[in-house]
Amino acid sequence: MTKREALLLAAESKVREGGYSNFSFRELAKEVGIKSASVHITSRLKPI
Numbered sequence: 001m002t003k004r005e006a007l008l009l010a011a012e013s014k015v016r017e018g019g020y021s022n023f024s025f026r027e028l029a030k031e032v033g034i035k036s037a038s039v040h041i042t043s044r045l046k047p048i
Contacts, residue, residue, distance in 0.1 A: 006032050007039065 001009075010031045014023055029036040 003032065003034065007034075 007028070011023075011028055014028055014031075025039050026036045029039050032039075
């Protein structure tokens with residue numbers, strides 16, 4: 001699984017659990033194992 005795929009799956013799970021209003025990019029990054037600033041970069045990467 002790529003980092004992007006892991007990020008998208010974790011984001012979907014977080015939103016389903018707590019709703020969009022409780023969504024945190026920092027928590028998402030921590031779960032996936034990347035820095036919070038990298039969330040925006042990783043989410044835009046196209047799969048090779």
